[in-house]
Amino acid sequence: MAKAFSRNDRVSEQIQRELADLLMFEVKDPRVKMITLTAVEVAGDMAHAKVFYTAAKASKGMQAGLEAAAGYLRSQLGKRMLLRTVPQLHFVYDESIDRGMKMDKLIDQALIDTPPQS
Template identity: 65%
Template sequence: MAKDFARSDRVAEQMRRELADLLQFEVKDPRVGMVTVTEVEVTGDMAHAKIYYSTAEQDAKSAAELQKGLEKTAGFLRSQLSKRMLLRTVPQLHFVYDASIDNGMKLTRLINQALADSPKE
């Protein structure tokens, strides 16, 4: 009987919840504002984790500052994860901006514009 979820999937889900809590309440870096952790991918050997995030910030300068702030707090987040999770080794954290929400909003605007421009019956 095969397992429904791999261990890396379960660890990734718990990391997503813990990181969301840590980013909201524990991180004091002013560059890290409102961040939403959308997904976490953990490698099979538990050595690396990609954290996909999104934010309400739209301009490139603030997004770059946010990325720098997240990379700077990665060590703190990793140490806090080691206290909260029962893992022998905590994966190295790699932050990746998730543009899927922005792309979805662009598509919605285009669809709404196309529907507004089409002739009414």
């Protein structure tokens, strides 16, 4: 019987916590200061990890800053976590929050435009 909380899930959550701490306190690049990590997906063989992030003001410089810091972040993860191999980090912008806000505005607009029924 499979465990309800697999090792990949635990490693993903730990990587997310450690990366958030590193981005907040260790990385000095101003392009990556206001980033929120939304999720981390680790591959089954632990060789790669997709790190999903969002920000109030997204820019192309932000992605470039994260890619430039990926090596440093990976080395720091290796020092903080007890893993045989530290996964390569691949950063992906998470558009779900932007889409959710857009849908919320559309729903609000539709409610305003609909006449009340009696």
